[in-house]
Amino acid sequence: MLVVMHHDAAASEVEAVCQTIRDMGYQPVPMPGEQRTAIGLIGNEGPVDDSQVVGLPGVAQVLHVSKPYKQVSREWKAETTLVTLGPGVVVGGRDVVVIAGPCSVESEEQIVASARAVRAAGATALRGGAFKPRSSPYSFQGLGKRGLELLALARQETGLPIVTEAMDEAGAELVAEYADCIQLGARNMQNYSLLRAVGRMKKPVLLKRGLAATITELLMSAEYILAAGNPQVILCERGVRTFDSAARNMFDLNAIPIVQRLSHLPIIADPSHGTGLRDKVTPMARAAVAAGADGIIVEVHPNPDRALSDGAQSLFPEQFAQLMEALRLIAGAIDRNVASPLHAELGIG
Amino acid sequence: MLVVMHHDAAASEVEAVCQTIRDMGYQPVPMPGEQRTAIGLIGNEGPVDDSQVVGLPGVAQVLHVSKPYKQVSREWKAETTLVTLGPGVVVGGRDVVVIAGPCSVESEEQIVASARAVRAAGATALRGGAFKPRSSPYSFQGLGKRGLELLALARQETGLPIVTEAMDEAGAELVAEYADCIQLGARNMQNYSLLRAVGRMKKPVLLKRGLAATITELLMSAEYILAAGNPQVILCERGVRTFDSAARNMFDLNAIPIVQRLSHLPIIADPSHGTGLRDKVTPMARAAVAAGADGIIVEVHPNPDRALSDGAQSLFPEQFAQLMEALRLIAGAIDRNVASPLHAELGIG
Amino acid sequence: MLVVMHHDAAASEVEAVCQTIRDMGYQPVPMPGEQRTAIGLIGNEGPVDDSQVVGLPGVAQVLHVSKPYKQVSREWKAETTLVTLGPGVVVGGRDVVVIAGPCSVESEEQIVASARAVRAAGATALRGGAFKPRSSPYSFQGLGKRGLELLALARQETGLPIVTEAMDEAGAELVAEYADCIQLGARNMQNYSLLRAVGRMKKPVLLKRGLAATITELLMSAEYILAAGNPQVILCERGVRTFDSAARNMFDLNAIPIVQRLSHLPIIADPSHGTGLRDKVTPMARAAVAAGADGIIVEVHPNPDRALSDGAQSLFPEQFAQLMEALRLIAGAIDRNVASPLHAELGIG
């Protein structure tokens, strides 16, 4: 931590900051300059809470040298964490994992058809929402527990592990009962009660970046889950909010290599929400893999024009099959591999 | 709703859109232009779900004419809603209500001293957090239920009604038991499960705007509460996130007159979070009242340098007293009135 | 400057950074920590160019303690700069200066009527564009030199000094010839050639903040003008671009007290562009004055519905007169004064 004093700070104000640092159990290192004095703090083992210092008279700014997160950091654990979604489906290794399926579970027919179609094209996990966070209270809110049952049925039919969203603690317990991975959506990225709840569970968690969350905040939210005891976290870039409305979101692929440098947690990308426009999903899914993402999660619907939610950003099954072809080539170009659906070979479903 | 077709859309694509609109129970009005065809939709009584249309072949864009919210709209209810926090403390009328107190409840001594100080200066309600949403799992998380008990004690001592935050459903029930108004924080603005839960309660709700929420989304979140049966909602502008880090947030005072035109719900402003810097709180509190806010909520701490959270943005009691003087004059300039603490006159506390 | 090393930086990398700092003529102060080493730099008299250091192996981050600007800083000059626009019209003192007029100069009749109307209501300077930066090449681009002549005529009629925009060096010379203050618009805030050109002139400059410029960048652009020899700069907050499209811009009034702490240059606010909506101009003009702005610049048009540009955000003359009443009271509440049009008393015009 570095405390920068105002240029006109009195010597007594500098000393008061030093004394406060000493009271906190650390050692102050004053560095007088021509313009102003700065005071370094040494002796800490991690981030220092600056609340005692930041409002002291004469303090202009407090700069942090240590990162605010700990267990999610690559400094804490050097090797990338491997998160297993199902038999042979591991996120964070050489394989690029593809999770595909409709926005919402709508019916048995729809979810089973979706699961078969995405498995045929090469997806290794199935997505589909049973609990849907919608900005309007009057929109379709998902099938709830019935949706989870249908997802379980689709898994039985195809062998694909299931990723689905939970919106609150009660829902998270239900999701943990039925699904292979609990997804936390963008709007709940800083729902700390929910983060703590899934941190106490034994299921992998897919944590999506908030609409206006910094990368540091995404990592801090993951820290909540690890701090509560669950190390199986997959991060997900899904587009953020900016000044331009040309796409539904701005897809921040810079986040992929940045997170991979800062954290050992795997990170995937969601080009469906990252663009919000069907004809942009394919190029941006390719870009995500080229940027080094550990996987993608993508919306595919057997009949997008009749989808109850997000139809406009869902791929047709044949578009998805074409995309998978391109992804295999691009993964190869950077010495990675698009995971194959082993289950198909094993005759499951 | 207006469906804008691509310039090269085929006549059959235009007709397919018209047919879909008819299937939805509305009437299409095609408007051929030199560049492209647009198709109006009439016969709706409120917002139309565009999910069946937006992904159809040939559709370039769907524009909405109706607002996505209903019960929060001034078109639904013309007169501003009056929300009563306590005896004589009404938000939304001619009075500008001032809610003040520390960021967190820390101890009996601290909260009672705070309550006395803010009442003496003229505040008419007390704020103070018992459940604190913190970006780090390692930061002080509030005193929980004990904090609520201390707030109730401070109310007993001073007569000031209490506003305090809830972070989840269980917490909301506790808060409703002890406090006069349930605050939902910026990070939970789109926690729909929580919105529905407080919508079923009989207590006033103070709903803060999310860090990157549009005004429309703020209103949609309030709609969740009203749709669940609770009409006592106060909105709060507390600063949003932008590209500039000169202040903790960018305080969007435009939101005050914009919300007042669109909605009948009262709106207050939080200059403490809106700036994050003590010496900016006073000018921006004045600005909020000049812009027409129905109240302000402001952090005041008897000893900010020793506060366990947000010390750097808390006013000293004497700064707050000075601010109150200026607010009285400014409210007078726009034919409003800063509410007086009636309780003092009644000899309470 | 503080150089933060990666947690796994080698001792040789730390030494290489220290050596580079010595080569630059400064003194390194290494501060080893549990997590990582940081290296302070002392001996500098102002901001240090970090380009030699930032890319060295092992460097994680470079933090700057000194501000990047110099002559615009309050540390350089403690008293607020007073900029004189015309006889008795001084920006930066106790007077709050009101500059008003139409977006564009359209005709002799229009500009003279505007000037008379705004002077009657109490404005002390006249605005009006002769060179208009328009996002479309097909929109009205202003009357050019003829517009300047008409402004000069309006000044002759009313005694009001003139503020008008220049878009390039040739235009700036023309504007300097006719007007009392050269305005640089938001889109040209980082047009460094133009900044240098007006820096060589002897006229006051009104520098508007760019659409996505940080406050630091606004000050750096002003630094260009001062560095070229012209100390008469007025800054202007005019709204920035964010994720919300509810208003044309987000009006960042936090900038007023922030700039006033950092710089000695006066700062005014433009509620017309800051909101873009006529019925929001009045409350936000009041808010700007309550926040401590040294003045406002506001669009007023004798017939807004027939304006050739920005009609929707221009006040009717009678709205402007009402606004002036409120501003006088609010200025009084914070011990300031709305400047009066002395010229009227002197019988000019």
Next chain:
Amino acid sequence: MLVVMHHDAAASEVEAVCQTIRDMGYQPVPMPGEQRTAIGLIGNEGPVDDSQVVGLPGVAQVLHVSKPYKQVSREWKAETTLVTLGPGVVVGGRDVVVIAGPCSVESEEQIVASARAVRAAGATALRGGAFKPRSSPYSFQGLGKRGLELLALARQETGLPIVTEAMDEAGAELVAEYADCIQLGARNMQNYSLLRAVGRMKKPVLLKRGLAATITELLMSAEYILAAGNPQVILCERGVRTFDSAARNMFDLNAIPIVQRLSHLPIIADPSHGTGLRDKVTPMARAAVAAGADGIIVEVHPNPDRALSDGAQSLFPEQFAQLMEALRLIAGAIDRNVASPLHAELGIG
């Protein structure tokens, strides 16, 4: 254009809007709804100037159906424009063009070494700044005309065409004299005087997106150049400004497929400014090509640690050579081709 009336607009206000539309020479189509009336406008051949309508009493909102640009639109010209930078170096076709070189021209030795290195690795054009827009007036501003002479020398040595930036009209004329392509930087994207000036020249223009420019605004700025007579425009995504400071900019690769749908102009990407961090340049350059960019422009310096500007984001020559290998494979995966330096085969340089 669609004019949406307030829900309480009077019939006379609706009629006044209709009459204004008729006065403008178009035909109004009123569409009364349950909530409010909307009025379509037909008979226009392109975008309609809404300034007469937007401020009329009772008008809530004006929505535009036509795009504000014309000549840059794919509706105006269906085939992608091919821009020739030099013999065999064409942007916009099947070839992905790689433009590489240092941020600034620093010396003859440096620019010639850079040119040789990037040509050896497979670049087909050379970048390098002679006029540098710097946020500080005290930073290195480029070698000016001498820099242009050195670039011409490097071209003579290697056969690589030259792309370099102009900051004002006088500079643009000099650049046009020496270089093969005039670059306009992000800060000048809305410098309309400069756009018009290069629009009158016969040289290709590389137009970079502004720091907070929407895609529509980027296209409008290109429209200025085409409207002035110069159709040889290459667009460039170079990162935009958002709330996150984890990277220097947020690299908006969504812009690539979005622009390619809306416009016939080729678009390239700049991963150096798009990330600002050397170790992020390689993955994001790959992502740009995977997203379908028509080329990339990338900073490569023979000795980045000694660069006078942007050293921290410049690739080492050997990193660049490795990147080129990956780009060839990725381009192949999407049926494109990384252009080869024909000149080398021809024995030039």
